[in-house]
Amino acid sequence: MDAKIRRVVDWFCRIYLGGIPQLIKDETAFLSFICMLAGTEALGGYLDPEASGPSANGQRFRDFVTGYFPDEYHQHASDLWDFRNGMAHGFSPRCFALTHHNSIHHLTKTRDGALILNAEDFYAAFLHAAKSYFAALSCSQELQRKFMMRLESRAGGSFAVGFVDILDEGPA
Numbered sequence: 645m646d647a648k649i650r651r652v653v654d655w656f657c658r659i660y661l662g663g664i665p666q667l668i669k670d671e672t673a674f675l676s677f678i679c680m681l682a683g684t685e686a687l688g689g690y691l692d693p694e695a696s697g698p699s700a701n702g703q704r705f706r707d708f709v710t711g712y713f714p715d716e717y718h719q720h721a722s723d724l725w726d727f728r729n730g731m732a733h734g735f736s737p738r739c740f741a742l743t744h745h746n747s748i749h750h751l752t753k754t755r756d757g758a759l760i761l762n763a764e765d766f767y768a769a770f771l772h773a774a775k776s777y778f779a780a781l782s783c784s785q786e787l788q789r790k791f792m793m794r795l796e797s798r799a800g801g802s803f804a805v806g807f808v809d810i811l812d813e814g815p816a
Contacts, residue, residue, distance in 0.1 A: 645782055649791050653778055656683070661771060668763045673744040676763050677737070680770045681728040684708055687777055690787075693794035712773035712780075716751060720759065737761075 660683040667676035685701065688708030695704060702725045709721040717724070723739055730738035741754045744763035752760050781787045794800035 645788060646792060648795060649781070649788060652791075652795060653781070656686070656774070660686075661774060664767055664770075668744050668767065670744075673763045674735075674742060676744075676767065677727075677742055677761070678731050680766055681724075681731055683770060684724075684773070685728060687712075687774060689800055690781075690791045690794045693790055693797060693800060708773065708777070712776045714769050714772055717769055723759070 660679065664676050664679050664683075667673065667679065685705050685708075688704035688706075689701070691704050691707055691711070692700075705725050705728060706721040709724055710718045726738050727740050730736035737758075739758055741758040741760045742763070743749065743760060746760070746762050747765055749760045750762035750765040754760060781791060
């Protein structure tokens, strides 16, 4: 696998897979869902970098859910995309009820019909999906080609956290 791909996978694992569990506590559990949805969208973007148009991001997200998340999430792919939109644009879980430390209620419904997502269980599914995708990526030239295409595009790009050199060129 290309060193660029390996570096991005390593950073994804550090930032998302390593960082999200630290958010699953009373004050920040809500934010953990936003991160899991953003991570799902990021990985979905590598599946079809040539797709464009207003529905491309949603289709890639749904394809990632149905392709890599555990089976029990497949039927919820469209609702999860709607959930992503609600969380990203208005901090609204829409048709989901969010909780943590309540595994027994994960993927059950509230009295008013909202599907319950438990943060730890949703994280486990996200982790499973990421690991499944990375395993497929490591042995598929086609997935690697698409990954590089997305990585080198303005819509994709890489991500990392570290020091940034700022050149002080003095007054203009």
